Amino acid sequence: MKKSSLAGAVSRRKFLKGAGCLTVAFSMTDTWAAVGEVVANDRLPDSLRRHPRVSAWLEVLADGRVRVFTGKTELGQGIRTAIAQVAAEELDLPMERVELVLADTGRTPDERYTAGSASIESSAMSVRYAAAAARQLLLERAAQKLGRPVAQLQLENGVVSTAGGKKLTLADILDGKQIEDEVRLPITLKPKHTYRLVRKEVPRSDIGRMVRGEQVHIHDLRLPGMVHARVIRPGSYQARLKKLDEAALRQAVPGILKTVVDGNFIGVIAADEYAAIKGQTYLYQHAEWSVPDTLPAGKSLAYHIKELPAKTERVAEKGIIPSGSGAVIKASYFKPYLMHGSIGPSCAIALFEGGNLQIWTHSQGVFPLRDALQKWLKLSAEQVHVTAVPGSGCYGHNGADDVAADAALLAMAYPGKPVRLQWSREEEHAWEPYGSAMLMELEAGLDNAGKISHWKLDLWSDTHSNRPGGDPSKLLPAWHRKEPLTLKTSGFSGGTARNSEPYYTIPNLQIDTHSIAGPLRVSALRSLGAYGNVFAIESFMDELAEKAEKDPMAFRLMHLSDQRAITVLTKLQELLAAQKVSSGEGIGISFARYKNTSAYCAVAAKVAVNAKEGSVQMQQLWAVVDAGEVINLDGLKNQIEGGMIQSASWTLKEEVQFDARHVTSRDWVSYPIVRFSDVPAVAVTVVDRPTEPPLGAGEAAQGPTAAAIVNAVYRACGKRVRHLPVRPDKVAG
Incomplete structure (x- = not known):
């Protein structure tokens, strides 16, 4: 190229x-x-x-x-x-x-x-x-x-x-x-x-x-005369640089072309990637930082986020919620911080030449990124040209915009050469914006016919989008320069409330969101608030069905009026009709319509639980999806399959851990994910409606899959997991 x-x-x-x-x-x-x-x-x-x-x-x-x-x-x-x-x-x-x-x-x-x-x-x-x-x-x-x-x-x-x-x-x-x-x-x-x-x-x-190893991703891109760079991050969100010896670095690591120090932002540029990595390692070992304790380590995160100052907003209201001590069912559900965990760490290439800045990036928004960079770097929009190159795995706002900003800053300090900057695995895990932790408290009543008489949800969550959107304060390196920018959170409550209103016919309903500023950096993760909300709603639907002495499928169907929703559930019921379960096995179901306006998705999960060890083995996942007119049948199935497996990983294994200073989940051991050996058989049935508009389906399966797995675990061992992930200690015994 x-x-x-x-x-x-x-x-x-x-x-x-x-x-x-x-x-x-x-x-x-x-x-x-x-x-x-x-x-x-x-x-x-x-x-x-x-x-x-x-x-x-x-x-x-x-x-x-x-x-x-x-x-x-x-x-x-x-x-x-x-x-x-x-x-x-x-x-x-x-x-x-x-x-x-x-x-x-x-x-x-x-x-x-x-x-x-x-x-x-x-x-x-x-x-x-x-x-x-x-x-x-x-x-x-x-x-x-x-x-x-x-x-x-x-x-x-x-x-x-x-x-x-x-x-x-x-x-x-x-x-x-x-x-x-x-x-x-x-x-x-x-x-x-x-x-x-x-x-x-x-x-x-x-x-x-990809299979042939050809140039596909930004990580593969090589430009003539390209140099390599790495950034040295502070020891915590609030750390400050005390001492750095640039001369010692040049003596210790041959091949360093330039060191850039701007406040708490430190970058090294080298002729080859190995020298850049060696320079980064040396500075991590020898730079001195003040690192304060600012994170709520050792506390219950669910309790902590509920105690934080919150902005309350009523996002849905219908009928009258009864007061007093009437017969009600209550339950609390929790979702921890989750990583994007992109398989390929964030990477970008930047070239500053003739007063113009060219960026190659896997950002999900090249125009908003351009707008943020030109404001931050005091350039005109015409001086910044951003080209998208696919990255290796991400649905949501990971480190792609940040690494592009890193590369841009270093390219302007070293003009005339393409500067390639790739994060390490540790950087990716420790500094990306996570999906917010969420606490959902639910309350409902049942009438004499076993139908839901009222429904109440209180939801605590941080924002679900801090994308740059033209605002440079949302770029990580902008926080660390000599003249730092303070993050201006968007407070995107729409992402928090996504799918918080159940898609069922309920006469009396009230939903309140409580928006908080949590301890970790957060932004958009695939499905935003829908994953946590649907997990809570569909787990609660199973609990209500049991209280009403109803079959979980029949209970859902008796609360639905949308024929397309009824169709996906009845087709799922047909797929499960011949399934048998042995001792220690269970099948759970779940349903949601993404955003309550997009694709319909019904999911079933079959699991086996070893109660002695507390292990959960996924045996099979089924999904029935109605995404309107199908454009590419294989592509639609792939989206649902991938969404189910990703959600299963979130549900069973994933949780961002931190100490008093910073995130400690910095590799695939401290942040485990589902491996190939864990992946069950997956079957996706598509209801094609060629006369209907096509509907977005890429985020339809995440929430239903989580609830289906948890409901299946309950049927297998009698343990109801309301706080994710489903760790062995929660199902053992």
């Missing part, structure tokens, strides 16, 4: 002009509708309304291929394949003739973050509509050139042809120009019964590249 410069490459418009492209505008008519095709009259996706021009989403290349642009990035969810599928489908192109450009501040539309299971709902649908509009315009232009009505033209494999044999390629139609029309409703979409690619299991091309 050639060294990149920002000159002349800071906007899509400059990019197109630099390629010699002119613009042409066509008027859109309802041509396809006239021949009885399907017409979309619904609301345009948010991303498309912000960037309405066709050229923001695609361009026709000189060889007839189509280049598609998306502001979303590939996190392992397969968005590269799914977006290419919808574009190729609407334009009647084979997949290999569609090129995808992801998340680049100089080329793609600004779609903020790849988050919230919204890539299909927003970005893929924007591309679908833009491609459908482009097809219509291309056919109209071809009709003018060929002297034939649109209805007599056929578009296939990038060629428009007539029955008489006349042909035009897409490039011929546009004469080197691009489509600058805005996409407006109504839009004529391709009829679903003619689909060749959508709803099919189109393989992801990047999987083979």
Whole structure:
């Protein structure tokens, strides 16, 4: 890969002009509708309304291929394949003739973050509509050139042809120009019964590249003249540098090119990676810090977060919650701090050259990162160019933005050379923003028919998003410079309350969130508050079913009115009908609709518990999911499978530990995760609804899986685990 410069490459418009492209505008008519095709009259996706021009989403290349642009990035969810599928489908192109450009501040539309299971709902649908509009315009232009009505033209494999044999390629139609029309409703979409690619299991091309060890991730990227860097972190969140001997470092470690000291921020730049690591190790051993005790070590975390000052907000209210001493059921549930625990530690490359800063990063939001960096480093937005490169594992806000900021600061101190900076495993574990600990206190009543008469939830949690969002105070190195920035927490209570309202029909309901500032650094982790909330709700539903002397499945169904929710549960019931359990085994179920607006997911877990040892063995996981229209069946199944296994790991093993100074979970021994040998058989059944809009599914399985496992453990050994993780001491005996 050639060294990149920002000159002349800071906007899509400059990019197109630099390629010699002119613009042409066509008027859109309802041509396809006239021949009885399907017409979309619904609301345009948010991303498309912000960037309405066709050229923001695609361009026709000189060889007839189509280049598609998306502001979303590939996190392992397969968005590269799914977006290419919808574009190729609407334009009647084979997949290999569609090129995808992801998340680049100089080329793609600004779609903020790849988050919230919204890539299909927003970005893929924007591309679908833009491609459908482009097809219509291309056919109209071809009709003018060929002297034939649109209805007599056929578009296939990038060629428009007539029955008489006349042909035009897409490039011929546009004469080197691009489509600058805005996409407006109504839009004529391709009829679903003619689909060749959508709803099919189109393989992801990047999987083979990973298996072959080719360059896929940011960790693999190598640029000409590249140097390597490492950062020396303080001993705790509040530590201060007392003494550092730079001269001694240069004598002890050959190959050090530069040491950067800015307040409590320390970085070393070296000619090769090994020298940078040796320099980092030396400074960790010889730098002197003041390290105060500031963390609540030795205390019950659930008790501690409840005692912290809190901002209370009522997020849902319906009917009247009875007061007094009536017959009620109460239970308290707890979720600890959880790591992203990315398999590949955070990594970035930065180049400062000619006054411009180029960043290669696996951030989930290249535009918000650019905005934060340009404010922090006192550059203009035009001087900062951020390009997304996939990272090795993350759903949520891990250290990707922080390491990009580290690299940017060091690149500006050592201009003209690409500076590569990769965190160590210890740094990743100790300094990433964690998923917040959560305490959920639930109360409910049952009427004479065994139905829920009232429901009350009090929820304590820190924020579930401290993404940069243009705010440099959320970047880790910004806290450590000589002129430090103080973190301005977003207080994103929407993430805290996500899925806090049960998706069941309950006449009287009250939900209060109590937002606190906890002791550890936190931000977005996959599903945000939904994991903890659904774990609590669906565990409580099982407890209520037992009090009501109802079957857990029947109890849920009697409280549901949404037929799609009923369908996923009844299909799950059918899958479990033939299952047998032996002594020490149990099957648990759970259900949720992610955000109460997105994908429906019902999960069952079968476990075996050794009560003597307290061990829990997962035997099988089942899921039934309804995500509306399916784009890539294999990709959807992969998302649910991966979500179930990740959730099982959170539920059974994971918990961030800390002492009075800092996090002590700094490797895979002190922070264990599910291993390949622990993974059970996983079966996913998809309810395809081609006439319904596609729904985000990447975060649908986390909460239901946790509750299904805990409910299964209860059935296997009679122990109800309300405080995660499910450690041996909680089920033994």
